[in-house]
Amino acid sequence: MSRHVLILGLVCFLTFFAGLGRGAIGDSDEAFYAEAAREMVVSDDWLTPYYNYELRFQKPILFYWFVSMAYKAAGVGEAAARFPAALAGFGLAILTYLAGRRWFDAGTGFFAASVVATSFGYFSIGRLSLPDLPLAFFIAAATWGLVEGIGSPLATATTSVSRRRLWLAFAGVTMGLGLLAKGPVGVALPVLAAIAVWWKEHRNAGTEDEARLPAMMDILLVGGLVVLVAAPWFMAMAQHHGLAYVHRFFIGENLERFATDRYNEPRPLWFYVPIVLGGLMPWSPFILLWLPTWRRVFRGERMVTRAEWRAIIWAAVPFVFYSASIGKQPRYILPMLPPMALLLARTVIARLPDEQPENSPRTGRQTALAWCGTLCAVLLMMLGLLLHRARPLLFVLTPSLALVCTGIITVGALSVLAAAWSRRRWALPVTMAVASIATLLSLQYSVASAADLEPVQVMARKYAAAYQGHEPSATYRVFVRNLVFYTGVKQTDLVQPHEVIEFLRRPQRVLCVITKDDLATLAGDHGVVTRTLAEVQYFNPAGVRLRTLLWPDPARDLETVLLVTNQ
Structure with missing residues (x-):
């Protein structure tokens, strides 16, 4: 475990923290949080967020506190503003590793965590001062805690009550933090996922005792901790600003954002499909490997394991939930990437070639894996080409830096292409991870930031x-x-x-x-x-x-x- 965690720490340092202060605070939602936290430090008002010296009631307080504490520790600046989001990215990678090790094995957990740490979706959001990645961490942690706490019939019978309630307490605290970070979605998504898992694992239970609902004490424990963590700030805000604030936040900023087009233009039902594929880049071509797997499942040639069902439900709940909403934003879907990474890692590992002589024939499964790796290489090459063509617009950079970064991405793509057809078992995953890190850092230093003032x-x-x-x-x-x-x-x-x-x-x-x-x-x-x-x-x-x-x-x-x- 220690070796895996150390390697993940190095990977996350490169993808989430290296060059974190490069690039100005953007003219986007990022500025709301970076500036509101700065005003919080200047005014020393730690109850009410202000932006542009006016009240900002749109979001709860937790992320503002995180950024303000980073300012207190390191001074006001871009790196401090983004540090909480980057730290959440690291936390998601570690959480993915721990969940994968517990549900599958250490290799699957490590591979999945590497996918999380090197995917474009988490890299891009982890380098912005936004609460979405911390929210994704709290949702992922709460979902894992609830699923472990309710357990399967077998796990419920063999696991001590105290152990289960530790998991439930963990879920209750993280749901409270999610509520305090962004709103009710921090509670809704873990609860919906837990209900779906409970129904799947208990619907065919043999006795009433095995199929029992969670004990009232368990429900009170989770609910009580959510209230204990989140309620004090909301109560203080209601006392200070009146009940109108509570109504505006829970109804206007959450229910209306979900069910109406007041805040976002309506988008089609399939809006999140390309977003998920883009968020998993450059790993997303390996999703094609799920097609033959599900064909075998439908034919009855393969069973879906309990752990796989848990990951599928974990990923499906936020996808369905946000697809059903009117107000869609790309970063809302972030909570589904860790379970997708677990399923992706499981699929790829099953197809990695054994150490074989060079002239031995490939299996069909190994050939499919090689072609998916080839597609990953092609996508990286296209990205390098786009970066090369965009050089006239990157006027704040030296031309040589853009050329170097284009060359790095191209070399990474060619390395992935060679590894895709290699006979070495771990050549493709390792090369993919290294190429992803090199690509992400190249984008950070060539597109997302300038060498001088922006x-x-x-x-x-x-x-x-x-x-x-x-x-x-x-x-x-x-x-x-x-x-x-x-x-x-x-x-x-x-x-x-x-x-x-x-x-x-x-x-x-x-x-x-x-x-x-x-x-x-x-x-x-x-x-x-x-x-x-x-x-x-x-x-x-x-x-x-x-x-x-x-x-x-x-x-x-x-x-x-x-x-x-x-x-």
């Missing part, structure tokens, strides 16, 4: 030089969320064109951050006179499309962002 940081410095300490400030459609983090000054978010015109026509001096194209359109149409104080070039990742990567055009894809004043 545009928003440059703009913040120029803003600080122009700011006289009192004038109103605003943003329009650029640096809307993250500029306040770097300036520490309240920014008004202008949404409509007429708001921009009214703001720039104020009698007192104002500052406004706006793109050159937007300013030209608005000023030309309404005769607004401004003076440019600073400008920066900006590539907006939110505007990336496949066309952007295949046919990059700096004139089309790069924006000039201005800092203007009306006086």
Whole structure:
């Protein structure tokens, strides 16, 4: 175990922590949490979150506490803002290893944990200051605890009550933390998964005693711990801000987000299929190996084991739950990756070739594995090609760095291709893991971050030089969320064109951050006179499309962002 954990620690250091502070806080949801935690430290108000110096009731408090404590320990900065999410990624890898070792064997657990630690989905979210990966950890831990606590009929009969209740207590605490991190989904998903597992394992029990429902004491234990962990903060908020806050959070921010399109545009039922495949990249081609396995199951040639059923249910519950919701976001589906990694590892290990002479024939199962590895190599090569073509847009990097990273990804892809057809048993998984690490770090150092200050940081410095300490400030459609983090000054978010015109026509001096194209359109149409104080070039990742990567055009894809004043 110690050897596996040490190796996983090294892998997670490379994929979650190395270069964590590179890259500015993004103009996305990340800025909400990084800035709200900064304001919490400055104000020393550890009860109520504020963002842009206004109340922020959208999410519970736990992640803000995590980031604020990181700021206290290491100072305000990008690495500290992202450290809790990266730590959750490491925790998910270790949890996957422990669950796999308990349900299958140490090799399966280690392989699955390596998939979790090197998948694109967890890598990308683990390097953002967002609560979704900690939530995924709490959901995964609570699901595992509940499933172990309720057990199968055989396990219930042979496992001591105290041992089962330790598992249930663990689940209760982690569900409470999940509720405090993001909301009721931290309780709903583990409970739904546990109910499904209980029904599957007990529906054919031979006696009423074997099929009994969980004891009332067990239910009270779990529920009591959830309340004990989460209720104090919600009660304090209700006392301080009134019951309207509780209604707004549980009804508006959770029920309406799930059942209406108030917060997110409606998306199709199959929305999460490509998201899951992308989240498991570069390992996702191995999912094709499940097709012959399920064909054998349907023919009655193979049985699905109890551990496999548990992993299937664990993965299926969040997929079905979020697919049924109206408000879909890609990162919501993160809790299903650990059980999918367990099933993937189990499938791949069963097909790894034994040590054989070079001229010995391959089995059909081994050939299928080799072709899936080949597909992984092709996808990595395509990624390297896209990175090479996108170099004109990576203007904040030195050209040599982008070329080096492209070369690293290509070498990794070729190594995977060679390992796919190797006779050595562990050549393909090990090479895949190494190539994944190299690819992820190449993306981190070439796309996700700059060698020097990024545009928003440059703009913040120029803003600080122009700011006289009192004038109103605003943003329009650029640096809307993250500029306040770097300036520490309240920014008004202008949404409509007429708001921009009214703001720039104020009698007192104002500052406004706006793109050159937007300013030209608005000023030309309404005769607004401004003076440019600073400008920066900006590539907006939110505007990336496949066309952007295949046919990059700096004139089309790069924006000039201005800092203007009306006086």
